[in-house]
Amino acid sequence: MTALDGGFHSPATQSATAFRGVMTVMAQPGHIVSLTGAEPPAPLSAAAGAVVLTLCDADTALHLAGEMDSPEVREWIAFHTGAPLTAPADCAFALGRWDALMPLAQFPVGTAQYPDRSATLIVEVDRLDACGATLTGPGIQDRAQLSVPDTDALIANHALFPLGLDFILTCEDRVAAVPRSTTLTAPEVN
């Protein structure tokens, strides 16, 4: 496989479908949907690859954290999206595993007048299922549950609302999201 492979074979319709998946999970935190169509080089998951193909282009600065910052991933992203790679402080999107993305304070959270000028973090996680922290807030009818990497960090992020970071969690071909508007409660420890 070369950097030229693994993109959408039909970009207009596949990215439309992928976007609807991403929009659904961003609008309904806790929902998990399947995103397919991209075959990015390891360690990028299929879902993370589809998110990058759908949202990133030459207008969006992208930060690759930790093991994502490999020559294969760089070349694949350069060919398929043209997104410029930057440091965390200037990025619109960041891609990496949770630990590699720390500390969260290094990412832009927007300004009081432009809270939308904040980073969206695409976080690769080992497991993604509907158990763990309890989620409430816009997009959630009553409450939802989601396995999030670090509840306390997401609670601190929500405290910044309307500023803050938005998280897209990816695992294999599945995706979920935790926008800054979501209130989290840590899972009860038995």
Next chain:
Amino acid sequence: MTENAYNFAYLDEQTKRMIRRAILKGLAIPGYQVPFASREMPMPYGWGTGGVQVSAAVLTPEDRFKVIDQGADDTTNAVSIRSFFQRTAGVATTTHTQEATVIQTRHRIPEEPLNEGQILVYQVPIPEPLRFLEPRETETRKMHALEEYGLMHVKLYEDIARHGHIATAYAYPVKVEGRYVMDPSPIPKFDNPKMSGNAAIQLFGAGREQRIYALPPYTQVVSLDFEDHPFEASKADHPCGLCGADDSYLDEVIVDDAGGRMFVCSDTDFCDARQSAGFKGKDAA
């Protein structure tokens, strides 16, 4: 030139990505107006260029698309936008609210409750609720940042002082999740309660003003009011002349030169469905 000369859903991919990113930020900050680089569309400003761009960014080939203009599926604006996406995106279309996956609307929310998975796209002329009170964008932006919404309450109070009640009947300002004051677009205030806790994703596009904002499903939306002058969702005090519904929003239609008039449902799909189910109003033929 064939119709395939256009990209899927008319807009180029980079434009759609830009709009999609704005929609995601809008959903993450409910009620906040996200600036976006609105494009020239093949229709004049004021004809729904914002709504059309949002629809173009969310449509997939599998969608079933409905367009209403003041509740009606059969008016010029609705017909032309529907055929625009039939031609450029090849999507199926419908007039039935329940069957549609994406509904673009000008100034109404369908009477039938929407379901999870549906998307309601509003066409918005002036997205800034404070614009007629404060014309400077630099100032309204500060007011939103500081949650300084006293001016809006003064405006509603002046309504009461002048008319004895809040006379604002459409584009009635709302507060989203206790944070941002938002313009619901010029829907009648009768529709305001339907925004709150709605199961559908609600997206708002203002083309000329270059703003996108959004309400995720089940978002709390409160119409601004006073304890002693509570918000009231008002409508013409008549039943529909064609289907007899007394709980739907009505249009007044002048029927002759002698002052004759009738009231009919503004939501044509709702009215048609009731008539085919056998309901009859007093003016039904």
